[in-house]
Amino acid sequence: MKFGLSALVLATLAIPALSSCxxxxxxxxxxxxxxxxxxxxxxHKVPAELADLHSVKSDIVSLLHSSDPKWPSDYGNYGPFFVRLAWHCSGSYRTSDGRGGCDGGRQRFDPERSWDDNTNLDKARALLAPIKEKYGLTLSWGDLFVLAGTTAIEDMGGPILGFCAGRQDDDDGSASLPLGPTAEQEILAPCETNGECEEPLGTTTVGLIYVNPEGPMGEPDADRSAPQVRDTFGRMAMNDTETVALIGGGHAFGKTHGACPSGPGLPPNQDEENPWSGECGTGVGVDAFTSGFEGPWTTQPTQFDNEYFKSLLGFKWDSWIGPGGHNQWQVRKEQNVTAPTGPAADGDGTQEIMMLTSDVSLTRDPEYLKLVKEFAGDLEEFENQFKHAWYKLTSRDMGPITRCEGDMVPEVQEFQYPLPETxxxxxxxxxxxxxxxxxxxxxxxxxxxxxxxxxxxxxxxxxxxxxxxxxxxxxxxxxxxxxxxxxxxxxxxxxxxxxxxxxxxxxxxxxxxxxxxxxxxxxxxxxxxxxxxxxxxxxxxxxxxxxxEPKIDGSIKDDSKVLIDAIAKMGLTAGEYVALLGAQHSLGNLGGEYEGAWTSNTKVLDNEYFLNVMNLDYGLYNEAQYKAEGEDIYALKTDMLVKQIPELAAKAFDFAADESLFLDVLANAWENFFNADRFDIEGREAEY
Ligand code: HEM
The missing domain is CATH 1.10.520.10 (Peroxidase; domain 1)
Known part of the structure; x- marks a missing residue:
């Protein structure tokens, strides 16, 4: 069992077992x-062997150029749709605690599947389901989503660095609960005003991937949107160059969907039978409602190029309320200026290009503007930046390169923090x-x-x-x-x-x-x-x-929910953590600014620490630490939390009663924990 509290389910990804050394x-x-x-x-479900990724890619390419009447492709190409799928699956990643990302394939489950930003992506996953079925366990959903987006970019003429396979599917969405909107997120990372959420959340608006496209709190204020874009992409470890390349590269493709103001219908967590049924006309194709904005960014929405940047710079843009009832931007109606048009999504007629407030924001910030100009004038540089940023976006949550599998893995990247070879x-x-x-x-x-x-x-x-x-x-x-x-x-x-x-x-x-x-x-x-x-x-x-930097440091500000979260992030069970902590607090002094020791014999590893913590009465000794009443025994806030958090106390109690149990659990926990980062020696193991 993983460590968790009934009120606070802290499921996490999992450390794969080491198979050999x-x-x-x-x-x-x-x-x-x-x-x-x-x-x-x-x-995790770790397939014994990896699918032939080249064969998967060619199946994806066939699918890209098809159209299912249940959800017809725009422009006869599902490419843009799959790019959005892969971006939304990966873009939930945040550096604050390493949560989110497409590894785990949790977009199939709540809470992610019902996020507003993921509207209609159930259809993209359904379109890909036959491919998943064909390759079975040799292809994870996470790998399929990212490979579908990556293949689509390549197929539409975009640059690709490579593909890091090896994502392992989760059984449920619990590892995304802290991303919100959930009770768990409210406990761990409450957001007072949705739209102005701060770290550790990865987004200003819980339920969206990053920022409100319409502008801060729905206001079409492009000046104020730019800092939000920077802030939120920064929480994903993206710098300005990567951010502008990603947005411009993404919006080189496809269109927004908001045919009328009636809305998309209810999300899967409210209508499991027919989620997002679409309330405009037929609900599909040109009648689709996804975000409520309407129109393409470029005149060739299935072709990678830098037209997006050229249009941002080449026209004056005005906000208006589009057909879906939201603020969006159109080319200013001026004398001698004609707004460019591309084909309509169903091939019948044409449609004017558009921008979102978050797109226009890239021209309102001096640093972003520099990059927009650079990319508008230098396609090659844009391609180079985009392919690296896309690979980082989709692989950042995979950790070191030693976790990447398959024959499409590019050379090690800086974000993978390379180590010399074993x-x-x-x-x-x-x-x-x-x-x-x-x-x-x-x-x-x-x-x-x-x-x-x-x-x-x-x-x-x-x-x-x-x-x-x-x-x-x-x-x-x-x-x-x-x-x-x-x-x-x-x-x-x-x-x-x-x-x-x-x-x-x-x-x-x-x-x-x-x-x-x-x-x-x-x-x-x-x-x-x-x-x-x-x-x-x-x-x-x-x-x-x-x-x-550890969020638990023994200081008086340590708090139970942060400790529980820290244990979950390390991938430890309650028993493992308590044993490891007990070992540290059996030997030596509190150290640093603190006084005294946890035990009477600071050179021996036994269960005295647990006997002390569970039996003695501790009180605040000074503003930084605790002391046991009538004893020359001291403690930190962390030790008091072990006493207070029932799941930890239960283990400390067992160890106090049974020294041999403590030493056994410690030995196992130590061995496993110190090898948890050894992906260089991990083998692929069949498991279901
Ligand atoms: C579509 C917002 C960044 C790729 C959309 C839509 C919105 C949006 C509102 C319309 C969805 C619909 O109605 O179907 C944003 C915002 C971003 C952002 C606010 C960040 C500030 C990105 C990035 C990528 C991307 C980084 C990929 C690298 C796409 C694609 C589509 C799309 C391909 C078209 C989907 C289709 O045609 O079905 N985006 N986006 N976006 N976005 Fe973004």
Missing amino acids: PYLESLTPERQLSLKQDNPHTS PSAKDLVDFEEVRGSVEKLLSENDVGAELSKLAWSCGSTFRETDYLGGCNGARIRFSPGKDWKVNEGADIALSALQSVKDEFREKLSWSDLIVLGGTVALEKAGGKKMKFCGGRTDAADGSGWDYL
Whole structure:
């Protein structure tokens, strides 16, 4: 069971089980310690083999140029529709907690499927269903959605960088509950005024992908729309260039749909039988109502080009109320100016081009305007920026490149925070020798608590929502991580380990040493022998830790819902988290500005911490920490939360009653957690 509270379901993506470790496999059988197989986190459907993506693409191309009378294609091409599908599936990603994105394929479920912004995308998914059925488990829905959009761009003459396959489908939409609009989102990230929502939400308007297209709070105010566009795309890690390239590249295609003011009908969560039935005329084709705006952005809506930018600059634009009853923009009616037209969606007649307030906003901000001019004048540069931004948009939630599968994966991108390749097992140091050196270090120096804390600080940045963080890369050696208050003292442990690093030099990475250092420190203090899989490599800088500063740091401001959320993001169960925390708080002092220790014997790993937390009466000692009444035992707010949150307290109680249980759970949790970021050694496992 994943950790969760009844009032606050915090389902997350899941850490796939490790299937093998080349280093361990290279050892003789008696030295071989295979990694734990029954990873409690695994809930995904991981197909045993990947579909032939080229064959999937050719099926998608055939579908693109068809038209189903139930939902006829505009311009005889479903391309724009599938681009929107892939964008909306991917665009829910947010850096604040790594949630969202198309991995998981959760757009099939509530809450996402009923978002206003996803109106009528049920039809796009239905059109793709036969392809999904043909390839079965070898093709995930998430991969299919992104590949459909990517193939459509290519088919319409757009530039493509490649395709990272390997998305794993979720069973339900629970991992999107924190995105809203839901009770869970209200608890975790309340938004006082929908339309002005702030981080950690990824959007100003819950239920939309980013911003209100009509303008802030529905006002056609293009000046004020630009900061909203920047703010919300920034929450997805997009800079100005990427933002303008994406919007202009996306709106090179297709049209908006708002044939009359009657609306799209009810969303799936209110009308499961006939969602978004469409209340204008026939409800389909030129009568479709999706967003309530009406018209194409360009005269060739199934052709990739930079006409969008040229039109933004080449005409004066006026807002008006379109046929769907919403504010949209038209070319100013002036003498000698004729608004360009393209074909009508059903091929019968023509239709004027249009813009949304959010489109016009790109000409109202000086930085955006520069880019609009650049892209209007330089198609090649636009193509280059667009293909990179599209790949980032659709692959950002996949984490490191080691998670990408298939034969269309482009070279590693900056946003994937590349690490050097894993050395082959034969080039690795003998880790038993390293163990010996660390043991010697520990017998000569009292640094066990520091080594254990260093490993935890290094590994605990891992978040399984977007697979960032973790100790692989040893980014704790660099800013920003090394400067975080929670990592105070890491330099002492790093200096202590320097002599071991010097002994094995480049055959031993800092990341392997940090993890093994913490592992040996816990074992030596009384923990069970833990399995270790070497082969981590070191990053060149700390950039991969940009968004990962822990939100729980032991300070008095720590709060229960943030802690629960942090545990969920790490992919830990309640028992695993409590065991890992207990290990950290059994050894050494509170450290930093704090006074005292959690236990009476700070050098031994036993269950005294749990006995203390569950049995002693603690009170505020000063404005920063707690002290047990009548005892020389201290604690932080996090420890008090363990006492207060029933699901955590239940585990702490079990560990207080059974030391051996604690040590067992700890050993398993430590092994799994420190390998959760090892996608370099993960194999593809059949599972349903
Ligand atoms: C369509 C808004 C960014 C691709 C639309 C529609 C709206 C909209 C209102 C009309 C939907 C309908 O009525 O059918 C926005 C806003 C954006 C944004 C406010 C950001 C400020 C993007 C991006 C892409 C994209 C980044 C892709 C890279 C598309 C496509 C369509 C579309 C292809 C046409 C769909 C079709 O023809 O069926 N967008 N969009 N949009 N959007 Fe965007």
